Amino acid sequence: MPAKAIMVQGTGSHVGKSLIATALCRIFRRDGFKVAPFKAQNMSLNSSATPDGFEISRAQAVQAEACEIPPSVDMNPILLKxxxxxxxxxxxxGRPFATLKAGEYYDLKPILWEAVRESLKRLRERFDILVIEGAGSPAEVNLRENDIANMRVAKAAGAPVLLVGDIDRGGVLAWIVGTIELLTEEERELVGGLIINKFRGDIELLRPGLRFLEERTGKPVLGVVPYVEGLRIQEEDSVALDRPKVKREGEVKVAVVRLPHISNFTDFAPLEAEEDVSLVYATSPDELEEADIIILPGTKNTMRDLIWLREKGFARKL
Known part of the structure; x- marks a missing residue:
């Protein structure tokens, strides 16, 4: 019997889809089920290696760990870097296939969708439950025709969709209502419920908003997840580097040069976790002055980042 599936989609990027999906993976595993994560297509500069030497997104590797299984390419058949x-x-x-512009990528949709279907089929044959993660937002009307990461996957897997909204950014009620209303009628039927993520404060003040959401969308609010400080789950995108960091006066000062096309920056997460290390992502040569260690990270665009290093004065400083 094919695995049952549940899908986590979001009102946008960085609303907490990956974390909610990871939590569901661990919950189902603790309940005794054989669970696997799945994300059809992921865009990220950070990746993980599978035990057999292939490459998948960092988020699905973390989710596989939550499921207590080794990561495999079927969990993320398409990775865009x-x-x-x-x-x-x-x-x-798991293998480099091509370097393409957006229009060229869409021309490959039949090949890519077939890879998604095959991976989905194999996972459903091996596991009891699949926890599927969407990408970005399912309501991007200009991208809907070529979207192979959201509602098309939900339909193929027969998966009810949990729609996650980030209240910490503000405007979550409008964000959720707008997303639901931009979906087609068939897509709205797939949405099983709503989740409010990153909530801080008094839940009683939020209850009128929750009632409004249920009345306006016809969908139940299934949960309100509190904001959690200090999560050390590896990030996928370099936008995470722009968030404020807790500054520490560690004994060892490490400066990582913040290249425009930095890749695999999560390699430095262990340094961030060390109490006696002060880590900065330097965007100016002046930030290198007091560093004990300077690190030039990996890049997905060597020549452009070399030009940037020279233009910003890093080359002279180094």
């Missing part, structure tokens, strides 16, 4: 103005590298089933 942006390369600045040169388009993006397409990693198909």
């Amino acid at each position: 942006p390369m600045g103005g040169f388009g993006c590298q397409v990693v198909l089933r």
Whole structure:
């Protein structure tokens, strides 16, 4: 019997889809089920290696750990690695496939969708439950025709959708209502419920908003997840580097040069966790002055980042 599936989609990027999906993976595993994560297509500069040497997104590798299983390429058949103005590298089933512009990528949709279907089928044959994660928002009307990461996957897997909204950014009620209303009628039927993520404060003050959401959308609010400080789950996108960091006066001062096309920056997460290490992502040569250790990280665009290093004065400082 094919695995049952549940899908986590969001009102946008960075609303907490990956974390909610990871939590569900661990909950189902603790309940005794054989569970696996799945994300059809992920765009990220950070990746993980599978035990057999292939490449998948960092989020699905973390989710596999929550399921207490090794990661595999079926969990993330398509990985897109942006390369600045040169388009993006397409990693198909763990191997570099092509470097393409957006229009060229859409031309490959039949091949890519077949890879998604095959991976989904294999996982459903091996596990009891699949926890599927969407990408970005399902309501991008300009991208809907070529979207192979959201509602099309939910339909293929027969998965009810949990729609996650981030209240910490503000405007979550409008965000959720707008997302629901931009879906087609068939897509709205797939939405099983709503989740409010990153809540701080008094829940009683939120209850009128929750009632409004249920009345306006016809969907139940299934949960309100509190904001959690200090989560050390690895991030996928370099936008995470722009968030304020807790500053520590550690004995060892480490400066990582914040290249425009930085890749695999999560390699430095263990340093961030060390109490006696002060870690900064330097965007100015002046930030290197007091560093004991300076690190030049990996990049997905070597020549452009070399030009940037020279233009910003890093080359002279180094």
